[in-house]
Amino acid sequence: xxxxxxxxxxxxxxxxxxxxAVDGLDLxxxxxxxxxxxxxxxxxxxxxxxxxxxxLQPDAGEIFVDGVDARKNPIAxxxxxxxxxxxxLLYDKLTPLEYLExxxxxxxxxxxxxxxxxxxxLRRLNLWEQRNQxxxxxxxGMRQKTVLAGALIHEPRLLMLxxxxxxxxxxxxxxxxxxxxxxxxxxxxxxxxxxxxxVAEKIADRIGIIADGxxxxxxxxNHLRSLSAAQTASLEEVFLxxxxxxxxxVNGAAA
Amino acid sequence: xNSLSLPRLLRHDLTISWRRLCxxxxxxxxxxxxxxxxxxxxALHVVAWPFATSLTQWAESDGRVYLMALGMVIVLxxxxxxxxxxxxxxxxxxxxxDLLFSSPLxxxxxxxxxxxxVAIESFGAVGLFLLPIADDAALQGGAVxxxxxxxxxxxxxxxxxxxxxxTLGLFALLGPKxxxxxxxxxxxxxxxxxxxxxxIFNFLPADWxxxxxxxxxxPAPGGLFDxxxxxxxxxxxxxxxxxxxxxxxxxxxxxxxxxxxxxGHAFTRGALSAAGEAQVSDGGREKxxxxxxxxxxxxxxxxxxxxxxxxxxxxxxxLQSLYTLPIALVIWKALGVGSVAVSVSPALVAVAAQLAAAxxxxxxxxxxxxDFVATxxxxxxxxxxxxxxxxxxxxxxxxxxxxxxxxxxxAFVGVVxxxxxxxxxxxxxxxxxxxxxxxxxxxxxxxHAQNKLVGLVEHGLSLAWAIAALLACLDRxxxxxxxxxxxxLLWLNAPRKARAAPQFA
Numbered sequence: 001x002x003x004x005x006x007x008x009x010x011x012x013x014x015x016x017x018x019x020x021a022v023d024g025l026d027l028x029x030x031x032x033x034x035x036x037x038x039x040x041x042x043x044x045x046x047x048x049x050x051x052x053x054x055x056l057q058p059d060a061g062e063i064f065v066d067g068v069d070a071r072k073n074p075i076a077x078x079x080x081x082x083x084x085x086x087x088x089l090l091y092d093k094l095t096p097l098e099y100l101e102x103x104x105x106x107x108x109x110x111x112x113x114x115x116x117x118x119x120x121x122l123r124r125l126n127l128w129e130q131r132n133q134x135x136x137x138x139x140x141g142m143r144q145k146t147v148l149a150g151a152l153i154h155e156p157r158l159l160m161l162x163x164x165x166x167x168x169x170x171x172x173x174x175x176x177x178x179x180x181x182x183x184x185x186x187x188x189x190x191x192x193x194x195x196x197x198x199v200a201e202k203i204a205d206r207i208g209i210i211a212d213g214x215x216x217x218x219x220x221x222n223h224l225r226s227l228s229a230a231q232t233a234s235l236e237e238v239f240l241x242x243x244x245x246x247x248x249x250v251n252g253a254a255a
Numbered sequence: 256x257n258s259l260s261l262p263r264l265l266r267h268d269l270t271i272s273w274r275r276l277c278x279x280x281x282x283x284x285x286x287x288x289x290x291x292x293x294x295x296x297x298a299l300h301v302v303a304w305p306f307a308t309s310l311t312q313w314a315e316s317d318g319r320v321y322l323m324a325l326g327m328v329i330v331l332x333x334x335x336x337x338x339x340x341x342x343x344x345x346x347x348x349x350x351x352x353d354l355l356f357s358s359p360l361x362x363x364x365x366x367x368x369x370x371x372x373v374a375i376e377s378f379g380a381v382g383l384f385l386l387p388i389a390d391d392a393a394l395q396g397g398a399v400x401x402x403x404x405x406x407x408x409x410x411x412x413x414x415x416x417x418x419x420x421x422t423l424g425l426f427a428l429l430g431p432k433x434x435x436x437x438x439x440x441x442x443x444x445x446x447x448x449x450x451x452x453x454x455i456f457n458f459l460p461a462d463w464x465x466x467x468x469x470x471x472x473x474p475a476p477g478g479l480f481d482x483x484x485x486x487x488x489x490x491x492x493x494x495x496x497x498x499x500x501x502x503x504x505x506x507x508x509x510x511x512x513x514x515x516x517x518x519g520h521a522f523t524r525g526a527l528s529a530a531g532e533a534q535v536s537d538g539g540r541e542k543x544x545x546x547x548x549x550x551x552x553x554x555x556x557x558x559x560x561x562x563x564x565x566x567x568x569x570x571x572x573x574l575q576s577l578y579t580l581p582i583a584l585v586i587w588k589a590l591g592v593g594s595v596a597v598s599v600s601p602a603l604v605a606v607a608a609q610l611a612a613a614x615x616x617x618x619x620x621x622x623x624x625x626d627f628v629a630t631x632x633x634x635x636x637x638x639x640x641x642x643x644x645x646x647x648x649x650x651x652x653x654x655x656x657x658x659x660x661x662x663x664x665x666a667f668v669g670v671v672x673x674x675x676x677x678x679x680x681x682x683x684x685x686x687x688x689x690x691x692x693x694x695x696x697x698x699x700x701x702x703h704a705q706n707k708l709v710g711l712v713e714h715g716l717s718l719a720w721a722i723a724a725l726l727a728c729l730d731r732x733x734x735x736x737x738x739x740x741x742x743x744l745l746w747l748n749a750p751r752k753a754r755a756a757p758q759f760a
Contacts, residue, residue, distance in 0.1 A: 075634065082630075083627075085626060089623065089625075089626055090623065090624060091557070091561060094560060097544075097546075098544075102553050102554075102556070104553070105547075105549060105556075106553060106628065106631035107632060111545075111546045111547055111548040115546035118546065131543075
């Protein structure tokens with residue numbers, strides 16, 4: 001594992017929309033690691049993920065995906081990434097199978113590899129029966145699962161998920177969480193943003209807390225507790241404590 | 256507590272219609288919207304003045320009733336088409352309908368309000384063009400011309416009532432899924448009738464027209480051209496004859512009231528099943544297909560599948576093809592017998608331009624997963640190239656047969672037409688790729704929300720290439736002028752600096 005390049009390495013990343021959205025962010029995620037990126041609304045989580053996915057140009061800084069400089073070689077970097085936005089982006093008039101065929105084509109997979117993989121994913125996500133049904137009548141959960149299948153079909157090295165559990169029922173949420181954990185076991189790095197802190201608490205290897213575009217704390221839950229006043233608290237309490245407005249100089253601990 | 260009264264409900268519906276109009280006019284405030292509408296109405300009164308002069312002179316010599324009859328032949332299908340579109344939208348637009356149906360309001364009250372809103376919108380859309388002419392004619396030829404306004408209002412009520420019944424009839428016959436597509440095509444066909452009617456008298460051979468004129472001057476009692484027969488009631492009403500106007504108004508109101516009174520529950524059932532169709536249905540089902548993954552093919556296939564499953568496109572293609580018929584007929588009539596190939600040439604060029612524009616608009620502006628596609632390891636240039644290929648293929652397929660027939664009929668005209676059709680299609684497609692309007696595909700289909708300026712330039716390009724094709728077919732050097740105009744339009748709309756292709760994101 002140690003010989004492998006970092007799945008994601010961000011150095012001094014900056015992005016401003018008039019106001020600073022990401023402000024000198026440094027972040028490293030190792031292969032097979034499950035990383036939860038937490039932050040209040042507008043903290044800079046989605047902007048960070050969009051820059052890594054190639055949807056936003058950073059103002060400054062470095063982005064390396066699986067050892068590839070994403071700013072110099074975006075196509076090679078994109079080949080290794082899957083990005084799942086909070087709003088499932090699907091074609092209403094395509095079926096799940098047609099959607100997966102399209103995604104597999106975009107990532108240049110062979111039909112011999114993509115066909116069986118699509119079947120496996122759709123079966124795992126309980127969508128096989130609906131494989132030839134147009135997505136226009138799908139519920140939010142079904143759409144989310146279809147998009148997840150699209151993200152996994154090309155076997156990415158880095159999987160970035162923005163609020164992936166929104167709109168899923170308990171069963172589907174469990175299914176998705178299990179699949180994500182499986183991915184990390186297979187060496188895929190997963191970075192997830194979520195407001196459901198329980199998910200981060202239970203399955204993340206490391207948790208990063210971002211505020212005003214800066215990483216203010218990072219580590220496993222025990223480490224985060226040690227940074228907080230409440231030593232035995234839940235992640236929710238730790239998060240609220242670390243992100244609460246403070247007098248200058250009181251906070252600022254980062255692992 | 257009393258539920259919302261009909262006037263307040265109607266005011267709510269009209270507020271929504273007004274806001275839609277303001278959005279269309281890009282007016283951010285009501286005051287600005289009013290100023291724009293006022294300016295448009297004033298400008299139309301100015302433009303209508305010479306037209307009103309001709310009409311008042313014609314009415315003096317040939318009689319106002321015949322003039323109004325001709326007008327009604329055009330206006331009735333136009334209004335019916337407006338009513339069909341409005342009724343379909345009322346059934347399928349979810350918006351606040353769920354809220355209204357979950358409230359204690361009676362279905363009849365909801366339908367009455369919606370139907371009145373449709374009628375007022377139709378009156379506005381058609382009256383905007385007709386009433387300035389009638390106002391100007393009244394200033395020049397007397398107040399009797401003002402009867403056009405109440406006659407139009409009665410016609411709107413009648414056609415809205417009939418359109419509502421027709422839509423709900425289609426709904427009962429075809430079910431919620433097909434009604435919207437069939438309704439759109441039907442409204443398009445009815446609307447196209449208006450364009451063809453506007454020219455129909457001009458297309459008739461001279462001896463036919465003379466014969467018609469004799470019939471009109473000396474109508475047989477009880478015959479088709481006898482203004483005393485009931486068929487002439489709307490024309491006599493619009494001509495300002497008081498008793499027919501009262502009767503026509505009564506008829507309009509009666510049909511409207513009967514429709515909303517009888518169809519209230521059918522409307523509720525229809526709207527609920529339309530909602531069910533949108534939320535619960537399995538959409539279309541497709542067959543198992545062989546999994547194919549080549550990148551270029553995947554990009555093209557995706558576009559073709561989405562285009563093929565687009566009901567709006569069918570009506571769009573039909574409409575554009577039908578609208579070119581009068582153009583071809585007018586040219587054929589002007590050039591004389593033996594010029595069929597030359598007459599068809601600009602029509603085909605216009606169809607190529609419009610079809611390519613429609614396809615490119617959908618492919619470029621309604622990329623539902625633009626952000627997702629932008630994360631794929633594919634260059635923006637390749638995405639653009641594949642989208643262009645995907646657009647070109649159906650245009651070529653649609654026009655292949657008529658173009659081949661044209662080459663067979665007249666090789667020179669055929670080759671010239673192919674060249675200009677290619678140029679026209681490429682230019683309007685490029686325009687839509689350069690100026691995409693990001694939206695959800697469904698929203699684009701519902702609102703036809705193309706950028707109005709792009710739409711205008713698109714029509715300008717179609718017209719310029721069609722005129723150029725005609726002049727080139729006639730071997731006239733003046734063809735360079737419209738070609739130059741088209742190229743200038745393209746240059747003005749091209750991206751200002753060399754940069755990456757559009758991201759579709």
